[in-house]
Amino acid sequence: MATAEKIDSATAAREFGRAVTKLVVWIVVYVVVAAIINGFLIPYLNAALAQIRLPLPSAQASSSATSASAAQTSPSGPLTPYVPYINILLALAFGYEIVNAFANVMYWSLRMRYAHSTAAAIRSMTRLIGLGAMVAAIAGGVAGGAAGVALGGFLALVIGFATQQVLGQAIAGLYILLARPFKHGDVVNIGGDQGPITDITTLFTIMDKGDQIALIPNNTIVGSKIYIIKPKQTSQ
Structure with missing residues (x-):
């Protein structure tokens, strides 16, 4: 941005x-x-x-x-x-x-x-x-x-x-931005896609999958299970 x-x-x-x-x-x-x-x-x-x-x-x-x-x-x-x-x-x-x-x-x-x-x-x-x-x-x-x-x-x-599809995604994106179930940098699993979140836009949530960049429609995220991967604790 x-x-x-x-x-x-x-x-x-x-x-x-x-x-x-x-x-x-x-x-x-x-x-x-x-x-x-x-x-x-x-x-x-x-x-x-x-x-x-x-x-x-x-x-x-x-x-x-x-x-x-x-x-x-x-x-x-x-x-x-x-x-x-x-x-x-x-x-x-x-x-x-x-x-x-x-x-x-x-x-x-x-x-x-x-x-x-x-x-x-x-x-x-x-x-x-x-x-x-x-x-x-x-x-x-x-x-x-x-x-x-x-x-x-x-x-x-x-x-x-x-504009039903676009508005649906935009409203879902607004909900994600306000509710903040996850934030920029969190590693999440959404519908089988796992990786760190690099950006949250009006229509898509962008995930870095290493060799690929996934653009996940926001309206599919609202109705899906979201797994937030906890960071691994380093042993003392």
């Missing part, structure tokens, strides 16, 4: 503050950009496009001016049908960054008390759940009404089935 297991509280607190600041900045930037695009840029472009027309006879000049004036105040215009798609792109782009920033806040808030592997596992789960919820919410909002609720629920169900 590149990140050290031990970290002092001052560094963790400083990084936590930076993560919170980054989260707030992304939220503020998203709100400001969405307000500028929807409240100023789209109406301005609608009015500008409404005025770009072929020259009209003088008898129709007054009606053309009236139409252009109405286009500046009316929410409708050439770009109006594309506004939902623009907002979807904004929500996806900024939503991804906001979810990542929130996951980092979770990581550094836990890093003050837990090791890197535990905090990283929770960060990965937070990111996965956040991105899935964001996609389901955007899809439901686009459809709107009862159809939106049904579509959001369907997408959530599909995502749940697609």
